Amino acid sequence: MSKRKVLVIEDDPGIAKMLKSIFLIAGVDIVHADTGRKGLDMLGSEQIGMIICDIMLPDIIGYDILKQIRTAEKTGHIEKHTPFVFLTAFADPADIQRGMDAGADKYLTKPFAAGTLLDTIKEYMPDETNF
Amino acid sequence: MVNTMQLVFNTFSSGLLVEDADRKIMFVNKKFLNIFDIHAEPEDLTGADCAVAAQQSMHLFKDPEQFLKDAADIPLQGIEQKDQVQLADGRYFIRKYSPIFENGKLLCHVWNYEEITILKNKEDELRQQKEFFHTVLDEIPADIAIFSPQHRYIYLNKTAIKSDGIRKWMIGKDDYEYVEMRGLDISIAHDRRAKFNKAKETRQAQSWVSEHPAPDGGTNYVLRIFYPYFNAKDELEFVIGYGVNINQQKESELAVEQEKERFSTLVDTLNDGVFQMTFDAEIQLFNKAFLKMMHLGEIDITGQYRKEIMSNVYPEDKKLLYAAFDTLKETQEPQQGMFKRLNPFTGETAYIEYYIWHRHTQADGDVVAGRLSDVTERETREHSMQRLITKEKELNNLKSHFIHITSHELRTPLSVIMSSAEILEMCETQGEEVAALIDTASMTSGIVKEVNRITDILDELLMVGRIESGKIKFDPVQVDVKEYIDTITRELFLPHQDGRNLQIKVDGDLDNVYIDKSLVRHAVNNLVGNAFKYSPGKEAPELHVYEHDGQLVIEVKDHGIGIPKNELNSLFTSFYRASNVGNISGTGIGLMVVEHVAKTHNGTIKVKSKQAEGSVFTMQLPLRNK
Numbered sequence: 001m002s003k004r005k006v007l008v009i010e011d012d013p014g015i016a017k018m019l020k021s022i023f024l025i026a027g028v029d030i031v032h033a034d035t036g037r038k039g040l041d042m043l044g045s046e047q048i049g050m051i052i053c054d055i056m057l058p059d060i061i062g063y064d065i066l067k068q069i070r071t072a073e074k075t076g077h078i079e080k081h082t083p084f085v086f087l088t089a090f091a092d093p094a095d096i097q098r099g100m101d102a103g104a105d106k107y108l109t110k111p112f113a114a115g116t117l118l119d120t121i122k123e124y125m126p127d128e129t130n131f
Numbered sequence: 132m133v134n135t136m137q138l139v140f141n142t143f144s145s146g147l148l149v150e151d152a153d154r155k156i157m158f159v160n161k162k163f164l165n166i167f168d169i170h171a172e173p174e175d176l177t178g179a180d181c182a183v184a185a186q187q188s189m190h191l192f193k194d195p196e197q198f199l200k201d202a203a204d205i206p207l208q209g210i211e212q213k214d215q216v217q218l219a220d221g222r223y224f225i226r227k228y229s230p231i232f233e234n235g236k237l238l239c240h241v242w243n244y245e246e247i248t249i250l251k252n253k254e255d256e257l258r259q260q261k262e263f264f265h266t267v268l269d270e271i272p273a274d275i276a277i278f279s280p281q282h283r284y285i286y287l288n289k290t291a292i293k294s295d296g297i298r299k300w301m302i303g304k305d306d307y308e309y310v311e312m313r314g315l316d317i318s319i320a321h322d323r324r325a326k327f328n329k330a331k332e333t334r335q336a337q338s339w340v341s342e343h344p345a346p347d348g349g350t351n352y353v354l355r356i357f358y359p360y361f362n363a364k365d366e367l368e369f370v371i372g373y374g375v376n377i378n379q380q381k382e383s384e385l386a387v388e389q390e391k392e393r394f395s396t397l398v399d400t401l402n403d404g405v406f407q408m409t410f411d412a413e414i415q416l417f418n419k420a421f422l423k424m425m426h427l428g429e430i431d432i433t434g435q436y437r438k439e440i441m442s443n444v445y446p447e448d449k450k451l452l453y454a455a456f457d458t459l460k461e462t463q464e465p466q467q468g469m470f471k472r473l474n475p476f477t478g479e480t481a482y483i484e485y486y487i488w489h490r491h492t493q494a495d496g497d498v499v500a501g502r503l504s505d506v507t508e509r510e511t512r513e514h515s516m517q518r519l520i521t522k523e524k525e526l527n528n529l530k531s532h533f534i535h536i537t538s539h540e541l542r543t544p545l546s547v548i549m550s551s552a553e554i555l556e557m558c559e560t561q562g563e564e565v566a567a568l569i570d571t572a573s574m575t576s577g578i579v580k581e582v583n584r585i586t587d588i589l590d591e592l593l594m595v596g597r598i599e600s601g602k603i604k605f606d607p608v609q610v611d612v613k614e615y616i617d618t619i620t621r622e623l624f625l626p627h628q629d630g631r632n633l634q635i636k637v638d639g640d641l642d643n644v645y646i647d648k649s650l651v652r653h654a655v656n657n658l659v660g661n662a663f664k665y666s667p668g669k670e671a672p673e674l675h676v677y678e679h680d681g682q683l684v685i686e687v688k689d690h691g692i693g694i695p696k697n698e699l700n701s702l703f704t705s706f707y708r709a710s711n712v713g714n715i716s717g718t719g720i721g722l723m724v725v726e727h728v729a730k731t732h733n734g735t736i737k738v739k740s741k742q743a744e745g746s747v748f749t750m751q752l753p754l755r756n757k
Contacts, residue, residue, distance in 0.1 A: 012543050013628065014581055017573075018550035024568050025557055056539070058667045058715060089542035092535070110546035114553040 004049030004128055005029040006121060009039035009065065010087070011057050015110075019052065022114045028121055028128060036060030040068060043078070049125040050083040052117075055090055055099070062086060063102045070103045083124035087112065137173060145245035146224075152237045154181040154206065166224070166244055167191055193217040206230065206240050215247075223251040274353070274374035280367045282306070282327045291374070330357040330370060340377065352381040404483075404503035407495070410460055412437040415495060424483050424503045426474055445471040445480075455487065459499060463489040469506065482510035529707065529719075536708075536718050540588055544581035551578045591720045594653070598727045605647055605731050612641035612683065616676055619652050620659070627663050631671040638677035645755045646683070646732060654728040657721035658687040658748050664715055666691025666745065682734070682751040693742035702738060711742065725750065 006023060010016045011034045023030045031046050033039035036057045042048070051069070055062035066086075072078045083105045088095070091109040099107045106120055122129050137158070140147055146163030150156060156179045164173065167188050176184075185202040189195040198216065205212055205228050212228045227243040268275055274291035276284055284301045292298040301309060306320040322341075330337040338356040345351045355374040362368040395418070398405060404421030408414045414435050422429060426443045437456070441449050448470035455466035465488035472481045487501040551574045558566040597603050616637050624633045655674070662672030672689040694702065694709050701707045703726040708719040722736075725748075729736040734752035 012547075014547040014577055015543060015550075017577065018547050018554070021554050021569055021574070022550060025554065025561070025565050056715075089539040089546075091538070091542065110542040111549040112546055114550055114557070 003029055004047045004125060005031050006125070007039060007042055007046065007048045007051045007053075008032045009034075009036060009051065009053040009057065009062075011035065011054060015054075015087075019117075022117060023121070026118050026121065026129060028125070036062070036065045039065060043069065043082075048082060049128055050085065050121065052085050052087050055086060055088040055095075062088065063098065066099075066102045066104060085120055085124075087117075141173070145243050147244075148181075148242040150181045150206070150240040150242070152239065154240070155179065156181060156184070157239055163244065166222075166246070191218055191220075193219050201226075209237070216244075222246060222248045224248075272376070274355075274372075276372040278327070278357075278370040278372060280331070280369070282324060282370070284309075285369060326355075327357055327370060327372075330359045331367060334359055334361065341374075352377050402505075404501075404505075406501050406503075407490070407492075408437070408499050408501070409495070410497060410499060412456065414440060415498065421503060424472070424481065424505055426472060426481070443472050443475060445473065448472075452485070455485075456499065459487055459489060465489075469510075481505060481507045483507075529704075532708075533718065537588065537592070540718060541585060544584040547581040548578050551575070551581075588718065591718060591724065594724050595720055598724065603650070603727065603731065605650070607645040607647050607732070610642075610644055610646060610648060612644050612676060613637045615648065615651075616655075616674070619655055620674065623656050624659055624663070627671075629663065629667065631663065633659060633663075634671055634673040636673070636675045636677075638675075641676070641678055641683065641754075643754075644683055646752060647728075650728045650731060651685075651752070654725045654750060655685065655687075657725050658685075658750070661717075661721060662687050662689035662691070662746075662748075664717065665689060665712070667715075669745075678754065679751070681754055683754055685750045685752070686747060688745065688747045690745040693744050693746055694738070694740040695742055696740075699738060699740065703736070 006028055008016060008019050008030050010019065010032065013034075016032050016034065020030060020032065031042050031048075033042055036059050039051075039053065040060075043051075053062050053065055057065075066084050069078065069082060069084065073081060084103065085106040085108060086099045086104050087108045087110065088099070089110045090096075090099075096107045096109075105124070108116060108120065118129075137160075140158065140160035141162070143160055143162055146166040147158070147160045148156065148163050149158040156176050159173050159176050161173060163169075164171065164176075168191070169176075169188075182203070185199055189199050192198040194217075201214075201216075209230050211230070214226055216224050216226050218224070224244045224246050227245070229241045229243070231238045231241060269289035271288065272290060275286075275288040276291055277286040279285050283303055283305050287298050287301055289298070292301060297312075300312075306323050307317070309315075310317055310320045319341075326337045326339060336356055336358040338354060341353050341355055343351045343353060353374045354377045355372065358371040358373075360368050360371060399419040401418060401420055404424040405416075405418050406414060406421045407416040414432050414437075417432060419429070422432070425440055427440065432440060437453075441452065444452065451468060452470055455468060458464070459466045465486065467484070467486040469482055469484045472483055473479075474481065482505070484504045484506050485501060487499055490498050490500040492498055554569055555571060555574055558569050558571060594603075616635065620633055620635055626632050659672060659674060666672060666689040669690040672687060672691075675684075675686040675688070677684050677686075692711055695711060698707075698709050702709070703722050707723075708717060726736050729750050729752065732752040734750060736748065736750045738746060738748050740746035
């Protein structure tokens with residue numbers, strides 16, 4: 001079984017670069033999409049173990065990406081439940097509630113600690129982590 | 132012969148007595164005996180002495196002594212005479228005495244008594260009647276004059292002319308002679324003649340009020356009337372003129388007028404407009420404030436209809452007022468509300484509150500009464516209060532929005548900084564293996580870049596603060612536009628972080644332009660930055676700089692999402708962001724700064740946009756700002 005990857009959907013190049021560095025250190029493979037559309041495409045072409053997604057994206061809002069994924073899971077287009085984590089600057093309790101209601105497994109707010117991110121990966125992809 | 136004459140004389144209706152020269156009765160007829168109640172045959176009296184007979188019958192006369200005297204004196208005078216005598220019983224007679232001569236010698240005396248009692252009584256009656264009517268006419272408290280068709284006085288009563296002499300003189304005269312005699316103005320005669328002629332021509336009574344100075348220094352008001360009288364043959368027989376003193380009526384009229392004036396003065400001092408109109412919407416009464424509130428000027432609108440009066444009322448409110456009027460008419464329930472009225476000269480709007488109710492008046496029957504109050508001040512205050520509240524709310528919303536957006540905008544660079552720091556720390560603590568994986572130089576430069584990003588946001592915020600407090604420094608210097616645009620675009624956008632290249636075009640030789648380099652850099656940065664930001668995945672934006680009409684034109688065109696038409700006006704408000712920005716980040720500050728830059732340069736900023744097609748922002752700045 002090939003190693004599953006983390007799908008990062010993030011339009012800000014600075015953040016994307018940080019995430020790549022952190023996962024590189026952790027030994028986790030990632031694929032990066034800077035738009036929602038690209039992210040959804042990668043979900044079909046790659047072995048994805050979990051998704052880390054921004055909310056403010058240039059094309060599709062993060063909540064809608066999550067909804068599409070959950071719908072695909074229900075209809076069998078995606079085999080099983082993929083852990084979905086929002087990583088966003090929206091830090092209001094109302095925003096968090098909205099994200100969890102949309103079906104997210106976790107809601108992380110920016111700025112974030114690298115440790116928290118790594119703990120989250122360990123939680124959802126214990127087999128793929130080497131730390 | 133004598134007998135035949137006797138029979139003839141006896142047929143006479145008057146009493147006849149003939150005496151001879153010696154005053155002996157020659158002849159007497161039956162009627163004579165009847166008159167004096169003498170019970171004898173006429174023939175029996177022949178030869179009787181007349182003086183004796185007179186003595187015997189004197190008692191039959193009302194004035195016996197006079198009779199006796201006449202009987203003796205008249206025949207002595209030897210001439211024909213005629214007079215009236217009255218008997219003691221009241222009968223009247225015309226006594227005619229005729230001496231008859233033959234060849235100069237007195238032959239006989241003839242006495243003829245003709246009874247005129249009935250005639251006399253009739254005359255008396257007529258005289259009394261005449262006196263009665265004269266008295267009545269004289270006592271009437273009105274001037275009465277009867278004129279001939281030629282306008283000459285036929286009669287005047289005592290009220291008209293007190294002096295008997297003048298009154299008598301006036302008969303047969305006209306007003307020209309009268310005014311000349313009295314030394315009055317001839318115009319009086321002219322006026323009266325004109326009225327007289329008019330009465331004649333129109334066959335109608337003519338009336339007018341003439342004013343005369345009164346003895347007490349006041350004025351006498353006389354109502355004068357010429358009444359033409361046409362007889363059965365339809366000929367003008369006379370004209371009756373009468374004049375009545377109407378001082379009293381005039382006084383009460385004046386009092387009513389004064390009362391009305393006092394009342395209307397009082398009503399005019401009211402700030403509220405009051406009015407009365409018929410149910411056919413015809414105005415009857417109104418005060419000054421009413422005119423003012425309807426903006427009609429100081430005119431008399433009595434008799435005008437609501438349509439004319441409401442010419443300045445807003446059309447939509449006019450409909451409401453008509454409806455209220457109709458409802459009142461139908462239900463008789465008072466109606467109230469408010470309407471707006473335009474001042475056509477200033478374009479200002481007045482807010483008028485109205486209250487109308489049904490009223491029954493003795494003079495006018497059922498009418499609509501109304502009261503108007505100008506509440507413009509209150510309404511304006513309320514409106515401005517409302518505007519302030521709305522503005523306040525808007526500002527509050529904008530503020531919350533701003534805080535939300537800004538915190539979001541700050542969180543992203545902070546994340547990068549924080550993660551970079553953590554990663555660098557890991558490189559330190561977890562040994563060379565980890566360090567080998569990481570490009571630490573890029574980490575530190577990333578930190579610097581994100582700090583700059585935060586600084587930019589903070590700068591923008593400070594800029595807003597400075598703009599709003601008016602503390603922006605304006606420092607125009609001479610620039611070569613081509614060089615200047617080259618420099619700033621290279622610094623800012625070449626290439627843009629998404630890989631697209633700004634299309635730049637600078638026309639003309641613009642080397643002597645005065646602008647504030649820092650401010651314009653801000654503006655261009657914002658406009659071009661926006662053009663990129665709101666056109667992801669589309670053709671690259673274009674920057675076109677040229678001169679037009681003494682202005683430096685900086686035009687930024689994109690092929691992006693565009694701006695909804697109804698939001699174009701709010702675009703330059705601080706923190707405002709169009710509804711279609713979606714997930715594109717931004718603080719809503721940029722365009723406000725751009726507008727400020729334009730204004731500071733005495734220039735303008737305009738936008739043309741079509742949703743889903745793109746926008747063109749055009750900033751025009753005067754070439755020389757010093």
